[in-house]
Amino acid sequence: SQKIEQNSEALNIQEGKTATLTCNYTNYSPAYLQWYRQDPGRGPVFLLLIRENEKEKRKERLKVTFDTTLKQSLFHITASQPADSATYLCALVTDSWGKLQFGSGTQVVVTP
Amino acid sequence: SAVISQKPSRDICQRGTSLTIQCQVDSQVTMMFWYRQQPGQSLTLIATANQGSEATYESGFVIDKFPISRPNLTFSTLTVSNMSPEDSSIYLCSVELDRGRSETQYFGPGTRLLVL
Known part of the structure; x- marks a missing residue:
């Protein structure tokens, strides 16, 4: 069956450091992959x-990689700020x- | 980009009743999507609503339970019928502006539904 997995544990990080999030998938061959941010109570x-x-x-302090062989995408927030706190x-x-x-x-x- | 509004923003309903959620977009769009987000969970696609055709439902969702209307290119409604507490969730609509040039989806703020 198709599955998309992200780390369910919250990532706690100090301001200024780089946050790295992982997205792994199985049984998909997506033409593209997207990353979204969601704040509480918002779409x-x-x-x-x-x-x-x-x-x-890349987009400003954000960087995404996509490895179709590993079936994985990594999402990086560099020079993180408290305003980056959200669910991704x-x-x-x-x-x-x-x-x-x-x-x-x-x-x-x-x-x- | 697109500005999307939803009504109501939240509601508390009794089991067995129905609620219709409205989604209004500030520009004409072909593709509209309805999602459900249960507490602490991710988004699950309910159906795709294209203007001029019947909505296409995902596995596990049926028209009798979630009838959808799409009367024009800027508006859609989702009805949650014969509600039970399991229907308590956030319901979101989203749109894609220009398939083929931009695959970005824009989401409304969501409708928080609590069924007692």
Whole structure:
């Protein structure tokens, strides 16, 4: 069966350090993968998209890698700030209409 | 980008009743999606709603329980019918603006539903 796994344990990190989140999947061959941020009581907000033929994508302090052989994506927040505290979700596209399958999310807590 | 609003933002309902959730977008979109997010869980896709066609439901979700309307390109409703406490969840709609050029989905703020 298809599965998307993110670390369910909260990631506690000190301000200024790099947070690294993992998204592993099985029985998928996604054309692209997305990362979203979700704050309590809010809907997810799109952060980055990486395609299957891309190894790495950057946006400001965010970096995403995509290894289709390992079936894994890594999401990095560099120089983390308390405002980065949120839950981060990875999502894989599952068909040509854009249907997304979401992972369970990893909560990040950045302390000053 | 897109601005999406949902009504109501939250509600408390009695079991056996139905609630209709509205999703309004500030621009015309082809693809609209309805998700459920149960407490502490991730998002689960309920159905895809395209204007001019019947909604497509995911495994485990049926039209009788979650009827969807999509009367135009900026609006959709999801009804949660004959509710039970297990339906307590956050319901979110999302849209994709321009399939083929941008695969970003924009989400509404969600509707928090508690069924007693």
